[in-house]
Amino acid sequence: MTRPRTRIQQRNSETILKAALEVFSQHGFRGATLDQIAEVAGLSKPNLLYYFASKEAIHGALLSGLLATWLDPLRAMDPDGDPVAELLGYVRRKLELSRDFPRESRLFANEMLQGAPRIRAALEGELRDLVREKSAVLQRWMDEGRLAPVHPVHLIFSVWALTQHYADFDVQVRAVLGEAETDPFPEAGRFLEVLFRRLLEP
Amino acid sequence: MTRPRTRIQQRNSETILKAALEVFSQHGFRGATLDQIAEVAGLSKPNLLYYFASKEAIHGALLSGLLATWLDPLRAMDPDGDPVAELLGYVRRKLELSRDFPRESRLFANEMLQGAPRIRAALEGELRDLVREKSAVLQRWMDEGRLAPVHPVHLIFSVWALTQHYADFDVQVRAVLGEAETDPFPEAGRFLEVLFRRLLEP
DNA sequence: TCTGAAACTGACCGATTGGTCAAACCATCC
């Protein structure tokens, strides 16, 4: 099922992937079952396997492209822009991903916890290259005195950690904040802006 | 198997829990199998179930007490100490937990990703209370002008996110840093100290 | 309206799941 050709294929493929995202992101690859995905999708199990060759294929379809989407905000950081503004923009876009695509974030987190068996190559290739490129930009900004000097790679780690936390540990965040504050993201956005501004302004 | 009475019970219970931690932390509750735990432990499956009533019981034994250990560093933050030093000490102790108990961290992360079905009560009770208590201390420090003013609860979230990232996303961290830097933790410690010092010093 | 392909399903497969149980094993104390 590489390229959907009919409207039905289009619709059902999307339905299946949506259901699979729900289940995989919550239980990981091994903890998820085809029966459960089928039930969420409202389709029969053999029908799932009419559209995707195997459980692995569904999971693979979800993962492929996820890393790219995940790295887009970093890629968009402009080497010619204002350093602090560029990094704050990156943080904001990354936090928006956590808010708008929490299941994708948890799918990614699950893959990490399992030791990244299916995307390790991409981590050591695409991801690593992009981080090196962007940390070189950050280092240059620091050398020019336009950004406070910190370890650039760990700076990028800190963006990932702080933003993904609000998606992956959503339950904990909401449990601590209580029902009073229904949506943690506005306050999180303000907090992260203060944090990175104070950290990075020279 | 509440209280081990003989030396054999002591030893085997520990062996089982150690093996179970390895498996649960990697695959989550549903993704883990008793056969796999038994194999890692070097015991037969019926023997596991001689010491623990069920798969749930093993998982429960691991989770109970974990939250307490996880919160100890926060609990140790002294309201009468120096604000910045106290918070930096908290960060350091929390990072040491990530370094020394990465599997426990991942077990916790797995539970969060699944929506915390087994420790939700503790999150909304014990955890929430401690965070409120400590964020009141932080708020007082800020009011006294001894700490830069930021949202105290999100400040605590940031400590959790930044420290746990090095345990939960260990694969990613090492993939990006490459083989050159074998142990990311020393540099991470220095980075986090700079980050929180710059964020919090008035 | 007919037809061929696409879409779908119930029944089923062998393997694996969590868990049980009777029987055997083994260390210790009399």
Next chain:
DNA sequence: GGATGGTTTGACCAATCGGTCAGTTTCAGA
């Protein structure tokens, strides 16, 4: 050497797992 109670296991169970397949239903185009 026996008796005893803690320990271990092979064989087994029903349920569920990912996946197959023959056959039926549905749909689009002529």
